[in-house]
Amino acid sequence: MTSRRKETGAGGRGSRLRRTAVSALSFLVLLVAGVGWGYLKLTGNIDTFSADGVSGDRPPGTSGGQNVLVIGSDTRSGDNSGLGGGTGAVGRSDTVFLLHVYADRKHAVAVSVPRDAMVDIPACRKPDGSWTTPQHHSQFNGAFSVGETTEGNPACTQNTVEHLTGLRVDHTVVIDFAGFSALTSAVGGVQVCLPQDVYQRDLNPKRATQGSRVFAKGPQKVSGQRALDYVRLRHGIGDGSDIGRIKRQQAFVGSLVKEIKSRGMNPTTLLPLANAATDAMTVDPGLGSADKLLSFALSLKGVDLHNTKFVTVPWRYEGARVAVVEPDADELWAALKADRTLDGKETKGGRAGSVASPEAAQSQPPVSGTGIDVAVYNGTTVTGLAARAAGLLRTHDFTVTGTATAQDQDRSRTVVAYGPGLRDEARTTARLFPGARITQSDDAGIQLIVGQDYADSPSPAPEAATAAPASGVPADVADTARSADDDPCEDLSYG
Numbered sequence: 335m336t337s338r339r340k341e342t343g344a345g346g347r348g349s350r351l352r353r354t355a356v357s358a359l360s361f362l363v364l365l366v367a368g369v370g371w372g373y374l375k376l377t378g379n380i381d382t383f384s385a386d387g388v389s390g391d392r393p394p395g396t397s398g399g400q401n402v403l404v405i406g407s408d409t410r411s412g413d414n415s416g417l418g419g420g421t422g423a424v425g426r427s428d429t430v431f432l433l434h435v436y437a438d439r440k441h442a443v444a445v446s447v448p449r450d451a452m453v454d455i456p457a458c459r460k461p462d463g464s465w466t467t468p469q470h471h472s473q474f475n476g477a478f479s480v481g482e483t484t485e486g487n488p489a490c491t492q493n494t495v496e497h498l499t500g501l502r503v504d505h506t507v508v509i510d511f512a513g514f515s516a517l518t519s520a521v522g523g524v525q526v527c528l529p530q531d532v533y534q535r536d537l538n539p540k541r542a543t544q545g546s547r548v549f550a551k552g553p554q555k556v557s558g559q560r561a562l563d564y565v566r567l568r569h570g571i572g573d574g575s576d577i578g579r580i581k582r583q584q585a586f587v588g589s590l591v592k593e594i595k596s597r598g599m600n601p602t603t604l605l606p607l608a609n610a611a612t613d614a615m616t617v618d619p620g621l622g623s624a625d626k627l628l629s630f631a632l633s634l635k636g637v638d639l640h641n642t643k644f645v646t647v648p649w650r651y652e653g654a655r656v657a658v659v660e661p662d663a664d665e666l667w668a669a670l671k672a673d674r675t676l677d678g679k680e681t682k683g684g685r686a687g688s689v690a691s692p693e694a695a696q697s698q699p700p701v702s703g704t705g706i707d708v709a710v711y712n713g714t715t716v717t718g719l720a721a722r723a724a725g726l727l728r729t730h731d732f733t734v735t736g737t738a739t740a741q742d743q744d745r746s747r748t749v750v751a752y753g754p755g756l757r758d759e760a761r762t763t764a765r766l767f768p769g770a771r772i773t774q775s776d777d778a779g780i781q782l783i784v785g786q787d788y789a790d791s792p793s794p795a796p797e798a799a800t801a802a803p804a805s806g807v808p809a810d811v812a813d814t815a816r817s818a819d820d821d822p823c824e825d826l827s828y829g
Contacts, residue, residue, distance in 0.1 A: 380612050382622040383508070387459035387489030393502045398437030398673045398681070402630075403495055403506040404444075405430050405478065406514065407486050408566075427478035427486065428566070429583055431644075432495060432503070434670045438681040439636045443643040443815075444587065445666070446580045447495070449475035451649065451656045456497045458490035473655065488616065498658070499667045505630070506618045511562055513614025518561040518590070520610035521597070525589045526564050526582075527553045527823035529571060536570030537563055553823060561586075572827030577646070577656070581816075582826050584644035588818035592639055599635035601628055639819035640746070643676055645811050662808040669807045676812045677769070701766055703732030706759045708780045710737045713745030716789040723784045726766055735779070745785035746819050751775035761813060772813040773825040 406429035431446045455469040460481040469476075477494040478486045485508075492506045509517075518524055534545025548563065556564050565583050572578040597603045608627060621627050648662035673681050708727055712720035720737040727734055748770040752760035757772075760780055764770040769787055816825065 380622055381616045382619050383488050383616050385619055389456060389493040393496055393500050395502045400435045400504045401501050402433040403492055403503045404433060405488055405491055405508045407508055407510040427475045427491060436681040437673050439633060441641040441675050441681055442637045446646045447474055448576050448649060448656045450576050451658055453498050455494050458493055501667055501671055505621050508616040510614045513611045515558045515562055517607060517611040518557040520607050521593045523555040523557040524561060524593055525555050525822055526586055529826050532570060539569050575828055578828035580646055584816050585822050585826060589822050591642055591818045599632060604628055604631050640817050642818035644816040648808055648811060665806055665808055666811055674806060676807050676815050701730045703727060703730045707733045707735050708763055708782050709735045711740035711783045713740040713743060713783040713785050714789050715743050719784050719789055723782060740783050745783060745821060747771060748785045748788045749773055749783045751781045753778040756780055764813060
């Protein structure tokens with residue numbers, strides 16, 4: 335009797351184990367089938383543009399890093415018609431940046447090119463197969479409209495960027511408003527910030543009245559249409575220029591990257607995001623399958639937030655348009671071509687950490703703060719950090735007007751904010767705090783807000799504090815670079 339019960343018990347356990355194994359196998363089959371269906375669906379969603387329009391006269395490829403051109407299109411065709419795109423059915427580029435992913439796959443920098451920048455547009459292929467004549471001193475976003483088609487002309491924009499930078503573009507991605515809206519909803523919203531309240535007339539300057547408030551001042555999460563309104567917002571903040579909008583777009587993309595990385599960079603999390611966006615995405619043939627697109631996305635998993643930088647090509651106003659400043663722009667392109675980071679480090683072949691050249695290792699004379707007044711704020715919860723920074727400043731003859739705790743105490747990066755006419759003094763101050771970002775402020779004077787990076791760094795000997803090694807990148811570019819982990823409320827307008 336006892337023996338039969340044991341046999342029955344053993345048989346029961348065996349049956350349960352078999353049922354469990356069958357259930358697990360069934361689940362695995364369903365999971366694999368689901369992922370496979372997701373891949374098939376994703377591949378079916380991806381549109382590619384013809385390589386016939388890519389110029390035959392291209393810069394040589396590089397052995398290390400990759401360059402990816404990202405174009406935001408404001409066409410009103412299809413699903414974009416109700417999302418506030420540009421006027422008419424012709425595709426126009428609203429946002430463009432060139433993403434350089436370094437050879438070590440641990441660093442990346444996105445360089446924004448203003449849509450109003452005046453550049454040379456090389457010969458481009460039109461839909462009928464004919465080629466345009468090169469255009470001199472034309473508005474940059476005009477390249478995408480060559481041929482006046484609904485889908486735009488990404489190959490022409492790629493040709494223009496290669497002509498401007500001397501860098502070979504390895505991949506090009508175009509995403510329109512509908513895809514952008516779907517992506518921001520798929521991640522559950524993106525954390526953004528605004529320097530002031532925004533009203534309906536700020537989104538539509540032709541409106542007769544101010545209208546109701548659409549965004550409150552300060553941090554908030556946006557998705558879908560509200561995310562689109564945020565990145566398109568141009569008027570009512572700063573000087574209402576595209577330059578200020580670029581600053582907010584860079585902050586937005588940084589927050590988007592942070593949100594995606596927080597979910598984990600793996601096929602399970604990336605596939606739903608890709609499915610959300612690819613219905614409204616067009617890519618070059620080199621990214622035209624699910625495998626290729628996800629493989630490229632996964633190759634970026636090692637790039638951390640602090641090493642993901644955003645800059646704008648060196649520029650100045652030229653009337654109502656924007657001029658690209660030389661030789662500063664060429665120096666930036668040369669650094670990327672050599673795979674040097676903004677702070678002058680080599681990454682080619684994985685040698686991150688070495689200085690670019692003997693010349694770059696030469697430091698400038700010791701910092702002198704004579705005649706410069708600085709107010710110091712502790713942007714962390716580390717006790718005594720403002721006093722420590724103030725002591726360093728005083729040893730270099732700066733006048734410290736006071737120390738205090740900052741309103742926000744979760745600063746990851748040190749910031750030097752300067753008022754009108756004090757840019758050079760701010761750059762001198764930043765020399766004592768390697769990695770500090772310089773930003774313009776509406777407040778008078780110079781404010782130093784020390785972050786966790788300063789808390790984590792050893793205190794330098796007063797006599798050793800000199801300029802950071804030259805990187806070959808113009809100081810205005812390196813000093814104002816934004817990291818993806820920066821405070822989303824910082825540096826959001828211009829003028």
